[in-house]
Amino acid sequence: MPRGLKIVLVILTAAVVAGLISLQPLRRRVHRLSDLQSAEEQARHAVLAPPISTPTDVTVKAQIFWAAGPDKVAPVDVDLPLSADPVERSRQLLQALIANPPSEQQRTLPADTTLSAFYIVSDGTAIADFSDAIASELPSGILSEQMAVDSIARTLASNVRGLLRLKILIHGQEVDTLAGNVDLTGFFDLSSALASPAAATKATSPR
Amino acid sequence: MMRSRFDPDRNDAPGLGRAAHNISAMLCVVRTSIFSWAFFLAVGSRALLLPAWPMPSSPQEEPQSAPQPAPPAPVAGANGPVVVLDPAHGGTDTGARGEGGIAERDIVLQMARTVREQLLIQGYRVVLTRKDDSNPSYDDRAAIANAYREAVFVSLHVASTGTPGTVRAYYDQLSTAIAPEPTLAIKSASGLVVWEQAQRPYIDVSRHLADAIQSRLARSFPGSPSQSTGAAVRALRSIMAPSVAIETSSISQSNRDALTGSAGPISSAISDGIAALRPSSAAGEK
Numbered sequence: 001m002p003r004g005l006k007i008v009l010v011i012l013t014a015a016v017v018a019g020l021i022s023l024q025p026l027r028r029r030v031h032r033l034s035d036l037q038s039a040e041e042q043a044r045h046a047v048l049a050p051p052i053s054t055p056t057d058v059t060v061k062a063q064i065f066w067a068a069g070p071d072k073v074a075p076v077d078v079d080l081p082l083s084a085d086p087v088e089r090s091r092q093l094l095q096a097l098i099a100n101p102p103s104e105q106q107r108t109l110p111a112d113t114t115l116s117a118f119y120i121v122s123d124g125t126a127i128a129d130f131s132d133a134i135a136s137e138l139p140s141g142i143l144s145e146q147m148a149v150d151s152i153a154r155t156l157a158s159n160v161r162g163l164l165r166l167k168i169l170i171h172g173q174e175v176d177t178l179a180g181n182v183d184l185t186g187f188f189d190l191s192s193a194l195a196s197p198a199a200a201t202k203a204t205s206p207r
Numbered sequence: 208m209m210r211s212r213f214d215p216d217r218n219d220a221p222g223l224g225r226a227a228h229n230i231s232a233m234l235c236v237v238r239t240s241i242f243s244w245a246f247f248l249a250v251g252s253r254a255l256l257l258p259a260w261p262m263p264s265s266p267q268e269e270p271q272s273a274p275q276p277a278p279p280a281p282v283a284g285a286n287g288p289v290v291v292l293d294p295a296h297g298g299t300d301t302g303a304r305g306e307g308g309i310a311e312r313d314i315v316l317q318m319a320r321t322v323r324e325q326l327l328i329q330g331y332r333v334v335l336t337r338k339d340d341s342n343p344s345y346d347d348r349a350a351i352a353n354a355y356r357e358a359v360f361v362s363l364h365v366a367s368t369g370t371p372g373t374v375r376a377y378y379d380q381l382s383t384a385i386a387p388e389p390t391l392a393i394k395s396a397s398g399l400v401v402w403e404q405a406q407r408p409y410i411d412v413s414r415h416l417a418d419a420i421q422s423r424l425a426r427s428f429p430g431s432p433s434q435s436t437g438a439a440v441r442a443l444r445s446i447m448a449p450s451v452a453i454e455t456s457s458i459s460q461s462n463r464d465a466l467t468g469s470a471g472p473i474s475s476a477i478s479d480g481i482a483a484l485r486p487s488s489a490a491g492e493k
Contacts, residue, residue: 070370070456139367140303140311142377142454146438147368176345176441180302181295181364183439
């Protein structure tokens, strides 16, 4: 075998061995960076979404709709200080929906989601404007997207009077779909969102 | 012919030739090791950095392929409506993503091919909205279905979530993209159907079709619901025909065959559903 080829083989072998040795530290470093990023995101989330409190807050038993199994949402009674003002009340409810699921398995919206704005129009239309994370971090699929919309609509319909329909915006814009499947160009009917939990797999009727 | 100064074959300087040979070999080694490292790091980093959480889809990112407006010639002896099978997503829009690179866009295409073959055997005329890894727009897909006078549109999906091994049939509940008023006109002043409202006259018949399919799916896939579900499925909004979406759970299954293997029972359910629907399918307005 030519001497040059031997040298090549030796160096290649050494390179592979060195690579294998450095693989584990590299993996640990990636995990560390990932954890760090996650912690930073949590901190940023906490800064961006501080608890909302208003002078009219009264602690009541609110019904928040989280996942109850892999394919439906169901109400959970939660003691929450809620404002008398419907806009502030809605923001408090949606913040609780995002931030305080009883368990990660019950989460319907990505943890990094923030409610950027919330309005109520005089005709009873609620407009909820979420950050990009609601679309970018939600698992794609009709089921998961419909559960996300359902949890928002039912939570609002169960706890805020006078809301008739819901419009969901992302980053201030109307978007075609939530995460590739569920249509967000329409309005979700909140009057039918108060169906019994047994029918929770039935979608909230958009109009 | 010009010769390199360090050409090892030069007879006039054998010592210099050996030195040149060694240097050349060393350079080769350095280049090879650099490429090896680069390759190793690229592959290793990619494997390490792939996220465990399914990546979001990016619908409509790639240039949309041209619609296929020309209906294919009917198959000899075919009967009943044209079944337009829609493998969801495609191209850069992967849809749901599982571990090991499994992607909804690939699974549903494979499922659509299987369902197509089985429906053809049963005498149906079948059209696919995409035959490869392209990503037609929602409107392009709708245009294919709307080119037929009597069609049934079936959009195939794989979920990110849900109990593995269960399958759901959906019908569209969305009716407007413009205004919330339920009285919003379905037809324009000229009498043409508003594209965004095209599914509205077919919602009832679509629900019957979805229920018929779901009842059969429930028998083939234990744990599946017995009734279909209404949802604002974007793919169904502009279809001027009975239309359903069928979503299999879930992409989290490590066994790809378990997902693609569901195509057989799904095609039977579609066939039975259409057969149950046919007496009332003519109610739809074209």
